[in-house]
Amino acid sequence: MKPFRYERADDVSSAVTALAEEPEAAFLAGGTNLVDLMRLEVATPEVLIDVRRLISDRIEELPDGGLRIGAAVPNSDLAADDRVRRRYPMLSQALLSGASGQLRNVATTGGNLLQRTRCPYFQNVTTPCNKRAPGSGCSALEGHQRDMAILGSSPACVATHPSDMAVALAALDAAVTVRGTDGERRIPVTALHRLPGDTPERDTVLARGELITGVELPPPAHLIPSRYRKVRDRASFAFALVSVAAALDVADGTVREVRIALGGVAHKPWRATTAESALHGAPATGESFRDAAAAELARATPLPGNAFKVPLARNTMVSVLLELLEEGR
């Protein structure tokens, strides 16, 4: 672990300016992932700029019936919020399926979105990793592949994004508000994270110095029933092998509205737009669900060590949709 300076800014704009000026600075919020990475010397910032007290830790109503979540809202508070539990149950379920109670008390909404992959080679400085050391090679490509991506990966990187919350936010069409030196902008959660391509060192589209200040949830409309299901190697405190956030609205036996996002399968929360398109207006049957899941996974490029994720993702999607269909009856 390298020595570092710890600083607190007076407000968001000075924090953003300070970070933009310091080549080796990082924002610190909950620190549940960043501090681990610093211990491992995966992250070696010279300055930590603590932003936790600068950004909102409140959940507020929006005029359109949506919610605005301050980026400093702890995961546990967000999961327990009555409005979230009633209007966006899949978000609460996703949060509660992640990490542990202790970590959720400390981890923030913004930090959850920006956590790094848990790829074991990324986290081990003695092995090559293009994400950590661009150009050094991808150790996972021919290594331990169980937790790696099956969709949207590249020869440079097969890592997955670890967040559960982000998968639910992607399904809910949430957007993040971001403050940079040029002011504020709004980015849909589905566009926040990148696919690795040739530059896996960049997890998101955020420019250097940009700070997530909040997450906006659109009004829930009629998107009920919904749920988040996480499949993993033990019942708690493990990252998803595959997770599914889904909402399904059926009228007269026909799919009127459907949202599906997958976790554990890609470098980003994976919105299953192909499956959604296939299902819009289709009969709400197991056969439709299987066909839609198959269509989504037709582009999958699994590795030998994670080929099981393709049938697992298919089965989990179908199982969740069938449960939602049953629930809506």
Add this chain to the structure above:
Amino acid sequence: MSDVRARPHAIGSPMDRIDGAQKVTGTATYAYEWPVEHAVHLYPLQSTIAAGRITSVDTAEAEAEPGVLTVLTHLNAPSLTRPDDPELAVLQTDEVAWRGQFTGAVVAETLEAARAAAGLVRFGYAPREHDVVLRADRDDLRKPEHAAQFGSAPGDLQDGSPADSLLGDADAALDSAPVRLDATYTTPMYHNNPMEPHTAVVSWDDGALTVYCSTQGSSFSQMLIAGVLGLPPDRVRVISPHVGGGFGSKVYPHSYAVLAAMAARTVRRPVKFALTRQQMFALVGYRPASIQRIRLAADGDGRLTAIAHEVAEQTAKAKGYADQVAVCTRLMYTAPHRRTTHRLAPLDIPVPTIMRAPGEGQGMFALESAMDEMALACGMDPVEFRIRNEPEVHPESGLPFSSRHLVACLREGARRAGWERRDPAPRARRDGRWLLGSGVAASTYPSPRLPGSSATIRVTPDGHHRVLIAAADLGTGTWTTLTQIAADALGVPVEQVEVRIGDTALPPASVAGFSSGISSWGSSICAAAERLRQVLESDHGGTVPAQGLEVTADMPANPDEDRYAMHSFGAQFAEVRVDRDTGEVRVARLLGMFDVGRVINPKTVRSQLMGGMTQGMSMALYEHSVLDPRFGHVVNHDFGQYHIAANADVHAVEAHWVHERDPHTNAMGSKGAGEVGIVGTAAAIANAVYHATGVRVRDLPITLDKLLP
């Protein structure tokens, strides 16, 4: 031999842990927490190649860091006396024997400074092509020899057993029987992972060494550390009253304590050293992976005619550790023709060690899975199939068992588990999307005593008895149970007994391992109590003199050890649910019925057995150290990635026992209870998974991908 069985007062009562209040209030002092003045901190350096030589060392940048006192490498480390255990020879050569081996240490005023400077040390290497992959078809598998680690037992395997056994003509019987099974089972590399990491706080004072160390055997550590440092044992004091779990990894090795001692000698200051979780995956041992071929033959009545169990297992080129994987097969079931073999693949990997029922843990997964498969092949109920093949004496040595109540465990366990209502057809029961199944397996673990223990008892005229023995309490309740044994042996209430353990200033004790602790230390305490009674009567007319009285006794010989086979037994029943769509497995219920002789303390024994069963579940479903063949390191070397059963995974776990005393094992009538709970759980779960799904998983762990439809 004194007989305390006639006067049960404390033994058999569910006495609360003596150290319980300290543990739950956080006041129990663990090794790293001992206050030591002017201490400095050590952070280790580890090799980043799996095999080869160090060709250059650059410590200049690290040594220039503020607060750094020294950087030890093989170039400047003090010479050690050549140890029997090559793992203890830290920093003695430029050879690298595995990835993650100690290559040096930074010693600094603060842990932060030591850790930061460690990142500045540069090693150059001349790597050799390394070889870390276990396969059963390797042409260099070799028969283990002289791998015994405990006591003076000769033998090939770590428990002192011979590598091979042969009775009758197994091959002919296997070829000709009407019902046959030939199946291969594998178990992966597992890491012990006690909650408390391995730590040493070391100080030199006038040529004498004090080591606060988290160890399963302070006397054994004293011997090892003194030997490698070239000191007489009485110049080394090891203090370890509280141990936050060991699971075998704190018997061997103590390379970290040797490294800390070298550093303390070099900088002439006390040194504190605690391994990180990641470092533990390369430095303190693990359960070696195994490939086990089992062949069974039976007649038309379900009687076994032949058993063969052939084992290939990992070991390190640096030290030829060998688990006794197939030794359980020598004693479990009767059959006229039988063969067991063990072969090792010496690899460029870290040194394995004993872990959570070493040998039996892996072996009984294979044997008891095979017995389930064979029961089905014979068209028999798996409980009845085992009972039909129950031996009257040890099937290979011919010795009678000191006690063996396996059949009673199977019958009573089956009754409690509701086994008679079980439909034997696989994949026949459902609850919504969950497939339901149940399975059974037998358990066994040796019940030995290890040599090397003595106990001292000091009594004062007010009736206070101080009992001194350097035993270890790994969180299992030893402190409490030894108090109960001493109270009954002395014929006094527990309030008049004060037991002191975990310090080599006390009389020596054998290690807490091999499920031998209570048998060995309790026997020694009973002998000391008997001697106290004799001395009081013969020299003092039965009255404690004003200045008090002290006696010491060694563990007495037990001639029955040569006349009887001494083992604990059990029967484990598992109920599982398997998600039809995802293959996720949940263990809804575990029920174990055990034969562990006389129970000293039902509260602590129940905890040990339930803990063991939970470890067995964890072995069955979750744990798995992933070795990357390209680098030679364990990829998933932290608790985020190495999955141990979490609370949410553990549902109903019940441990019961038959109320039988063993007439031969020791003065208490007890048998080993520390590890038998682990054994058989994995097979019971695998058998239940088969019953639920129709899928036979022969390769642990049983992960969902192996069950995906």
